[in-house]
Amino acid sequence: MTSTQEQKKNYLLPIAMMIALFAMISFVTGLQNPMGIIVKNQFGASNFMSQLGNFANFIAYAFMGIPAGLLLQRIGYKKTALLAVAVGFAGVGIQYISGQAESFVVYLTGAFVCGFSMCMLNAVVNPMLNTLGGGGNKGNQLIQVGGSLNSLSATIVPVLVGYLIGNAAQASIKDANPALFIAMGIFALAFIVLFFMEIPEPHMIKEKAAVKDNHSALSFRHFILGAVAIFVYVGVEVGIPNIANLFMTSTPESGGLGIDTTIAGTVVGTYWFLMLIGRLVGASVGAKISSKAMLICAAVLGLIFVTLAMFMPVETKVSMPVFQSDISFGLAEVPIGIMFLVLCGLCTSVMWGGIFNLAVEGLGKYTAAASGFFMVMVCGGGILPLLQGAVADSTTYMTSYWVVFAGLAYMVYYALIGCKNVNKDIPV
Known part of the structure; x- marks a missing residue:
């Protein structure tokens, strides 16, 4: 009984961090919505071009989806999460630089890099929360809590960005800096906390097993x-x-x-x-x-x-x-x-x-x-x-x-x- 209580106590912080990362996924992804309005105004973009930031963010999943799963198997939850957080910090940082350089191309690059991070985080947080919860109903419950916070964060993003930058239709990327700084700060905090945490790694590949299978999903x-x-x-x-x-x-x-x-x-x-x-x-x-x-x-x-x-x-x-x-x-x-x-x-x-x-x-x-x-x-x-x-x-x-x-x-x-x-x- 004491061992179980100790395990739950030890995992309370990583559970909280994974739920927070659930929120970060929707926060960074949701930024592309108001940013679309900003770049449409700043660069005179069409409706098609205004969605390119959102496109760059999501198309990264096509490149990173399968590699993210392989990373989980090869280096485990913790290192994959740390890498994802670092990449996310870099992506938001590039979007900040795009505001200083007033470059649409640099902005799209930042959105693309953010997409890599979001894909990796998505691949990590679901199975990790399930593992930290011990699987079964408890693991599913933690995932539902994470999903709910994900939705809450998505709810707040357009409202918060509107509050921080005022009229997005008359704003430039520089005016979105407060929101970008918030995202970078949370990424930095997440990296530090994750670095010092112990996390179970039940799905890492310990040894290679070559088994041929004629079928797949x-x-x-x-x-x-x-x-x-x-x-x-x-x-x-x-x-x-x-x-x-x-x-x-x-x-x-x-x-x-x-x-x-x-x-x-x-x-x-x-x-x-x-x-x-x-x-x-x-x-x-x-x-x-x-x-x-x-x-x-x-x-x-x-x-x-x-x-x-x-x-x-x-x-x-x-x-x-x-x-x-x-x-x-x-x-x-x-x-x-x-x-x-x-x-x-x-x-x-x-x-x-x-x-x-x-x-x-x-x-x-x-x-x-x-x-x-x-x-x-x-x-x-x-x-x-x-x-x-x-x-x-x-x-x-x-x-x-x-x-x-x-x-x-x-x-x-x-x-x-x-x-x-x-x-x-x-x-x-």
Whole structure:
């Protein structure tokens, strides 16, 4: 009993640090949303180009997803986490330098380097929290806590950045320095704490074992379709608030609404807050409702919300509750279509878990490799919003949400048909 208590006491600090890193992932990733508005103004960028920072951040997952899993096996949790934190510090530092140099290319480089860090951290924090919690229900509970803090951080980012820099539509990258300094400070603190902590390393490869296997996770059709669903999902999750933010903050002459960026930040922050609520509800009912049923309901409801958003007249305004910088709620007057887009946060909140569970069901020994491949497919969070930005440039902001509609329709197909395991003959 004493040994167990001692172990829990020893791991309390690393558990807290991993949960904090969960928040850092969404903080640094979420920075690309308001930064998109800033670079659009500072460099006269199109909607397409304004999403290149977000694209650079997420496309790094395509390069680093599988190597991150290999790093975990070869050098362990601690060294991988330390490397990820150091890379993250460097990435944010490069974005700071881009403000001094007033260089769009340097900014994109920093966003790309940050993406490497976020991918590595994502590969570390989930299995590490599960291990520190002892696996099972306790490990899952810690991951849910981390995921909730991830959503809370995503809620605060657009609101905090709006508060720190004022009007993002008239700001330059230099004005984002306070937010960048906060990120760099947390990375530095995380590195110091991690360096002096002891962390269990149950999954490091101790010796090489050459065993030929004629099958892999990619031998399963439902996994391949599920990997595509993850690609689409992350693009939908990111594209909805990013393009909505551009729509709200752009001038009426360029097809936007001309809403103050601070107010727009609270509206976007409310989208992420609803994701937090959705994840808490999803975690509480997850044991009673199947992943398939949850994904069907979420995707269909998302389709309804996006359809209403596209066809509702912009002139019809509503006063919707928004999450403000003083951690309270107020009212913001926005077109009713924007409100329906914000409500999509309730739907996107539970999709990752549903898709992941359906895609790895029946994979057995191939599940670990499948998880690494999923990290690669997170790059959809950069590609689909880029495509949506291009559509917005050639048509209108709301027309671009047909890209989101198509993504949600695919997830409905996957939940209804594509998730069926038709490869049960493969030994797992």
